[in-house]
Amino acid sequence: MSTETTYTDVNETHDEHDHGDHKPTGFLDRWLFTTNHKDIGTLYLIFSLTMFMIGGAMAMVIRAELFMPGLQLVEPDFFNQMTTMHALVMVFGAVMPAWVGFANWLVPMMIGAPDMALPRMNNWSFWILPFAFSMLLSTLFMDSGGPAAGWTMYPPLVLQTGTSFAFVVFAIHMMGVSSIMGSINIIATIFNMRAPGMTLLRMPMFVWTWLITAFLLIAVMPVLAGAVTMLLTDHFFATNFFNAAGGGDPVMFQHIFWFFGHPEVYILILPAFGVISEILPTFSRKPLFGYSSMVYATATIAFLSFIVWAHHMFTVGMPLQGELFFMYATMLISVPTGVKVFNWISTMWQGSMTFETPMLFAIGFVVLFTIGGLSGLMLAITAADFQYHDTYFVVAHFHYVLVPGSIFALMAATYYWLPKFTGNMYSEKWGKIHFWLSAISVNVLFFPQHYLGLAGMPRRIPDYSPQFADFNMISSIGGFAFGATQLIFVGVVWHCVFRSKVKATAMVWENPRGLEWTLESPPAYHSFTTPPEVTHNMVRHAE
């Protein structure tokens, strides 16, 4: 490859006093007080995997209770606590920190920076999270029980939560602080610390999607904080923001919540778009198709995400004009999303593909995310939504975009970059077993839920009419299989980090593009202490 000569290993050029592998020695110094982006990235990823298992265990409780009609295992109130906590833990504890973890590891290495722009704040934004989630999870053991009003926390119902409500609100505030600090850090890093020659339109797609995601986070996390604070004062200080009897408006909460909530779902998925745009070109051995339209499509999706929020609440009784506006705006989102899917397929088209585990997960993502996107288009149609709304059809839709969407992209990213992070290759055989079992079981788990919703099963119910029994049983079997399969993932990661004897090369894959592949595997503790010079043919979308 002619381009390889322009890759420089900066570790050869640094001076003696700034040795790249100088790590703090003590355990606390290394992990608690760390300001190193790689260590903090690792902490985020471990935290996220832990939360994924806890949230997954809650999902197992839900699917076990729904295995057959009648109540066999838990009381309805505990069931509601499980659905509420499952969502909060998965959204704020598993997916978001996982993306921040990858951003911490990759953004500096991808733009040729030595570290994040604000390393101490980076430490703080991570170390808030274990406390926030300990507090959130502790509510399950309180006398009043955990929150049971759904992760959407609609008043007046949520105001019936007991004293644990204050802990929930405080935990959400802390998560918000952590996310905002993480976003500020990512924006500051991307804007100020790019290596010479790394212009904005040369940045890898993962950096672009994270930049846009960070702006979404900064815009909406304060909105959520405001909404839950109003709930807090309504609950404990006799204000009437959402209390109709006191002149307040319960529907206003839903507008505020979803003004946060809709951009939030793109926060979960945009970095996934970035990861897929990194992986498909590598294993297709072709440049990413339509790089600039990918950037514009991402920005368009982000903009539209601010003006579609009320499609989550078509049944609250909005005026016709409002319903029409939100329907049309929502339908429009399918245009930039379609552009992305078509560009991914064009990237694969006429390539020279191989199917290592990251590629399998990436292809699984494109197929199953598209199914979730198409059911999303159906849900946008307001009149039909009067039937779909709050049924298992919705549950199937958002799990298709989040599980084989965001989670598959996270798995793909893990298999793709873990050899770079650790210097060891994972077991390709077990990775493929993990993929195929996940891909099959996730469909057994969620596809029948479309039927359940269309046939009339509402969501968030602990028990159901026997007419829904067959598909619930199939879905539960898929759920248990999917849950068990993720233990294989933990095993593969464990093996790769601690046991694998196969060393990864610097490139790991066959000629991947991007600055991170110019570093050793694993990279030095402090990489790019002198910035690399970036030229056009080093970037991902170079022809």
Added chain:
Amino acid sequence: MKKENTVIVALAVLAAIIAATWLILVAPALSGNEINMTRGVTPQSADHFDLHMIVLWICVVIGIGVFTVMFTSIVLHRKSRGHEAAKFSHSTKAEIIWTIIPVLILVVMAVPATTALVKMEDSSGAVMTVKITGFQWRWKYEYLDQDISFISSLDPTSNAARQLDSGIEPTSVDNYLLDVDHPLVLPIGRKIKFLITADDVIHSWWVPALGWKRDAIPGFINEAWTNIEKPGTYRGQCAELCGKDHGFMPIVVVALSEDEFEAWVNEQRTGQRQIAQRGTTP
């Protein structure tokens, strides 16, 4: 394309279509379960069903198109077959085409979607009004023109069976979780307006056969309407999480012919008068 390649692509596409058809149509049909939205018994439910089917088929066609191209590529353009990677990285023409075509498809979908919505939101010309109030965890129905009101709760047999470890087999209970003590009785062939509200938390009144759900919100009165075309018993459930017994506040609508409905109204009025004379509240 080489002949051998064509055969492989054809087989792969065939396999994908068979798998998809089996998953989407055959397997559910064999199970004997309802898998699609109901066509219902009102003009709205028929509209919403038609709309659902139009959009569903558009999505299925788009999906099959996209996946066919993708899997063709996966079968043909692999390194193990010795396929050399092409070098192209953009095509303005292609990108304009796949921006404009989706927009046109959306416009086609928006027309029936708008018509159905405008119809749904027009409750004018109703000849009868029923006020629905959601409580934790029952419904109250007030016939504003007939001066009848009652509360409708989960039927006691279901209620006994649904307790944790009740030992009662749900399948042994008729209409388990979908039966009430006092159903909402309505006449067919009349445009009926509903005023929907709640007393404590937000609920949502949903009978799939009527074609819509509408939230019952404390402090708000939402409007909706129906015009049932066929006599029968139609069942639904609360659709908005409203606390621990959210899954246990079903809705039953009994649609009667005009005459039967009038007879029912008279019977109720006599009954309520007797209760009032005895000095108890209805």
